[in-house]
Amino acid sequence: MAKTLTTRLRDLARRPELGALAGTVIVYVFFSIYGGADFTALGGLSAWANIAAELLIISLPVGLLMIAGEFDLSVGSVVAGSSVTLALVSGYYGLPLIVGIIAALSLGLLSGFLNGLMVTRTKVPSFIVTLAMQFGLAGLTLGLVRLITGTTSIRLDGESWLKDVFGGKFDNQFENAIFWAIGAAILVTWVLQVSNYGNWIFALGGDIVSARAAGVPVEKTKIALFMSTGLGASIVGVIQALLYNGTSTGGGQSFVFNSVIAVVIGGVLLTGGYGSVLGIVLGTCTFAIVNQGVYYTGWDSDWAALILGILLLAAVLMNNTFRRLALSGGKKEVKKND
Amino acid sequence: MTKRTGTPILSLKNVSKVFAGYRALNDVSLEVYPGQVLCLLGDNGAGKSTLIKVLAGFHEPTSGSLEVNGAPANFKSPKDASNAGIATVHQFGGTFPLMSIGRSFFVGAEPTKGWGPFKRFDKKFANETAVREMQALGITRVTDGDRLIGGLSGGERQAAAIARAVHFGANVLILDEPTAALGVKEAAHVLRIVMQARNKGVAVILVTHNVSHALTVGDHFAVLIHGSKADDFAKGERTREQITDLMAGGEAMAELEKELNTLTGSVEKIN
Numbered sequence A: 001m002a003k004t005l006t007t008r009l010r011d012l013a014r015r016p017e018l019g020a021l022a023g024t025v026i027v028y029v030f031f032s033i034y035g036g037a038d039f040t041a042l043g044g045l046s047a048w049a050n051i052a053a054e055l056l057i058i059s060l061p062v063g064l065l066m067i068a069g070e071f072d073l074s075v076g077s078v079v080a081g082s083s084v085t086l087a088l089v090s091g092y093y094g095l096p097l098i099v100g101i102i103a104a105l106s107l108g109l110l111s112g113f114l115n116g117l118m119v120t121r122t123k124v125p126s127f128i129v130t131l132a133m134q135f136g137l138a139g140l141t142l143g144l145v146r147l148i149t150g151t152t153s154i155r156l157d158g159e160s161w162l163k164d165v166f167g168g169k170f171d172n173q174f175e176n177a178i179f180w181a182i183g184a185a186i187l188v189t190w191v192l193q194v195s196n197y198g199n200w201i202f203a204l205g206g207d208i209v210s211a212r213a214a215g216v217p218v219e220k221t222k223i224a225l226f227m228s229t230g231l232g233a234s235i236v237g238v239i240q241a242l243l244y245n246g247t248s249t250g251g252g253q254s255f256v257f258n259s260v261i262a263v264v265i266g267g268v269l270l271t272g273g274y275g276s277v278l279g280i281v282l283g284t285c286t287f288a289i290v291n292q293g294v295y296y297t298g299w300d301s302d303w304a305a306l307i308l309g310i311l312l313l314a315a316v317l318m319n320n321t322f323r324r325l326a327l328s329g330g331k332k333e334v335k336k337n338d
Numbered sequence B: 001m002t003k004r005t006g007t008p009i010l011s012l013k014n015v016s017k018v019f020a021g022y023r024a025l026n027d028v029s030l031e032v033y034p035g036q037v038l039c040l041l042g043d044n045g046a047g048k049s050t051l052i053k054v055l056a057g058f059h060e061p062t063s064g065s066l067e068v069n070g071a072p073a074n075f076k077s078p079k080d081a082s083n084a085g086i087a088t089v090h091q092f093g094g095t096f097p098l099m100s101i102g103r104s105f106f107v108g109a110e111p112t113k114g115w116g117p118f119k120r121f122d123k124k125f126a127n128e129t130a131v132r133e134m135q136a137l138g139i140t141r142v143t144d145g146d147r148l149i150g151g152l153s154g155g156e157r158q159a160a161a162i163a164r165a166v167h168f169g170a171n172v173l174i175l176d177e178p179t180a181a182l183g184v185k186e187a188a189h190v191l192r193i194v195m196q197a198r199n200k201g202v203a204v205i206l207v208t209h210n211v212s213h214a215l216t217v218g219d220h221f222a223v224l225i226h227g228s229k230a231d232d233f234a235k236g237e238r239t240r241e242q243i244t245d246l247m248a249g250g251e252a253m254a255e256l257e258k259e260l261n262t263l264t265g266s267v268e269k270i271n
Helices: A005-014 A017-035 A042-067 A075-092 A097-122 A126-149 A161-167 A177-194 A197-206 A208-213 A218-243 A255-265 A277-297 A302-337 B048-055 B078-083 B101-105 B123-136 B154-167 B184-199 B211-217 B240-247 B251-270
Strands: A153-155 A246-248 B010-019 B022-032 B037-042 B063-068 B071-073 B086-089 B172-176 B203-208 B220-225 B228-234
Touching (some): A042 A075, A042 A177, A075 A097, A097 A126, A097 A161, A161 A218, A177 A218, A197 A208, A208 A218, A218 A246, B037 B048, B037 B240, B048 B172, B086 B154, B101 B123, B101 B154, B154 B172, B154 B184, B220 B240
Parallel strands (some): B086 B172
Antiparallel strands (some): B010 B022
């Protein structure tokens, strides 16, 4: 089963990660040219690496879920809700930080569990279920906080080693979130590409009826994946609350669309069944480079949204082309061999 | 004449299935023997799909019973049926287009290596086994287990699914319209694989509405009409014409042909 170099190169060219890598390189070179030395310096690096790290903690599980054929549009409210929970428990009520953090992470796990339960029990598309959760949780958070504190922003002071673990910085500019992101990437690589759970995730997105018939625990796997997006979002909520010494109820909403953009640019198919951790990491970096790079060019930051829109469209078209090629590859080769 | 001796590996006794007042299956009895191909014939809507869903554990019969090797069986789920050695392969292979051959072969039964928290998917074993099993069924073009299932031809995908079922010890193989979406050459290839499975002692239930394909590989035949078994016969007991007429509803077909004749007649008059 030895592969020739040409076969290897052909296999490589067929991988959608190559497109994701090209995207990252192109935007990096682009902003290196127009953003100048400040962008390529440590300051520029930290600017986009911090954005990428926080986003990656969410986009990795969102990517897993998309590979399994589902969406999670509730991550924005989970980020807001969990950071508010932490601020409320440890800031407003003054309980130890550890209690607040556990409460915040529990909120993420619980909302993910509810999303998963509703999707698997009712068969309502996850797009709708999680959108309902996004709005419902946002309203609940806002309503409760206003009821309890009479305001919409809560301070969270006090020093603790936990504050440093989640919301600290190193070299005065790099967030410790980067370590969390690296940890998440290693963990998700293990789950998706090394352990046998990865096979279940791909199979769910590929053909759920066959997966069920083959003995994959469909409901449990889906609920676990929704809980992982909830956990990822609540970790980011904790990081932000500790980083900014408090929170306001409106924060975090941008993660909903940003995570989808990052995952799709990373070559994960919207229809499920295909994707990789490397792709998601590259897509997330591309997003962060464009998002921050634009500030170094001196142009209006509105242009970043335009670039991201174009990148997203290009990525979807490229992913669809890849899908078509992958599904028709056999026919072409039959003709060649005949 | 095929021998119908010994215990049937799977038998249905007076099985009916009613969906909300609609009788999809009506008092159907069937027997399947190891090393034989039973062809299940019938027009669209005749109840073939319902019947195989009962056999595969997706539906429980409303009345009647199932027996596996002579012992009563009660399938509550597809898992129960597959534990009893019954495997279903669907029209498009039921496999995962964007997964590699090795990965898709082992969905739900992943081979692992290492222990405890270090237990991981054994990709090398999965790829090698999948390729070996497919080659054993005559698919020699497939040599790389990393290739995507979607890159295979329709016949090769069927072969992958059949190889998978045989590998996991299926002794009853239900093939749902395996040749319907295939070209002539590919269909012949799939039929050859059906014969290979049969020669291994597997009982094959081949669902089709293609009489030629059925006659090529079938040992025994059952024809369904409106949910009831209209006929049940061994190889050589009926002609192709008899079977076609029966499948289309007998008299109705003769009337249709007569009507077509009058139509073509009137066209000739115009000319």
